Amino acid sequence: MNIGQAARASGVTAKMIRYYDEIGLVAPASRTDANYREYETREVNELRFIKRARTLGFSMEEITLLLSLWRDRGRPSREVKAIAEKHVAALDARIAEMQAMADTLRHLSHCCAGDERPDCPILADLTGGSEPTPARHQRTVQSRGRQRD
Amino acid sequence: MNIGQAARASGVTAKMIRYYDEIGLVAPASRTDANYREYETREVNELRFIKRARTLGFSMEEITLLLSLWRDRGRPSREVKAIAEKHVAALDARIAEMQAMADTLRHLSHCCAGDERPDCPILADLTGGSEPTPARHQRTVQSRGRQRD
DNA sequence: GATGGGGCTTCCCACGATGGTAAGGTCAAG
DNA sequence: CTTGACCTTACCATCGTGGGAAGCCCCATC
Incomplete structure (x- = not known):
């Protein structure tokens, strides 16, 4: 899954996916030989999580916290x-x-x-x-x- | 009246007064020999107008319009x-x-x-x-x- | 007259989250 | 092999505001 497909699947624009990548909100995507970012279902779920949280008005900073809690099974x-x-x-x-x-x-x-x-x-x-x-x-x-x- | 005094009198920071000056929201202030901006009651009133309009949530663009109407006696x-x-x-x-x-x-x-x-x-x-x-x-x-x- | 503190000037940078664009590499279908 | 769609990075813009640096100016005090 490349970035465009991940964008369509998550509702987050490719532009913003790169931005989230850049600021470290999501872990750096793995790359193909051609340096294309590649995504799995897991990453798409994270992006949808972020999208939904933005829709609810959470700031990036809050989403950083929410994501870390989300990833932590024992939170x-x-x-x-x-x-x-x-x-x-x-x-x-x-x-x-x-x-x-x-x-x-x-x-x-x-x-x-x-x-x-x-x-x-x-x-x-x-x-x-x-x-x-x-x-x-x-x-x-x-x-x-x-x-x- | 220099910019600091105008700022205190209007409630608008000197920084923002210069910004309003720069973007043409207010007419360029006249200058002293030392290139200091100088202000009269009239300008301070404009700044207070802007301050109040910002408090009410108007955008700069709307305030531009409001100011031009305010200046126009026949509006x-x-x-x-x-x-x-x-x-x-x-x-x-x-x-x-x-x-x-x-x-x-x-x-x-x-x-x-x-x-x-x-x-x-x-x-x-x-x-x-x-x-x-x-x-x-x-x-x-x-x-x-x-x-x- | 010299000195010092505070005020003024312009210029540049930052924010938050997003969009735009340009230059260049890549992939897949024809 | 060409073409068009897609990817990459990098930079600029938004909007209103704040911060800071470097340098000039004014005034008061010595």
């Missing part, structure tokens, strides 16, 4: 679970951040007329975003007239 | 709103993706004993993640009865 599931839970926590934190961004923007967008007039609470927020009155947007937004541009 | 708020709404949609899409990852991992984690035994539904999922039975994690994984969660 305690506790360690795997710890990695997963840490990643879930990181995802949740990032989600919360993005949710906050989206909520703020939804609110500003809701307050923006979205017509031909130039007055815009979104730009007003970006201009003076550090001011302590984010919740009080009525139609009087125009009266804040602090545009000094 | 229609419609255009600003369109950018904001598009960004909200992108955020929501990304949040949904990450939420799906987190939910899957939470489920797997919940099913993992997390003890000294090597059997682990998380690794099992990563191994055969592409198989068509994602919900069917048989209880036979833990043949000795469950102790935790």
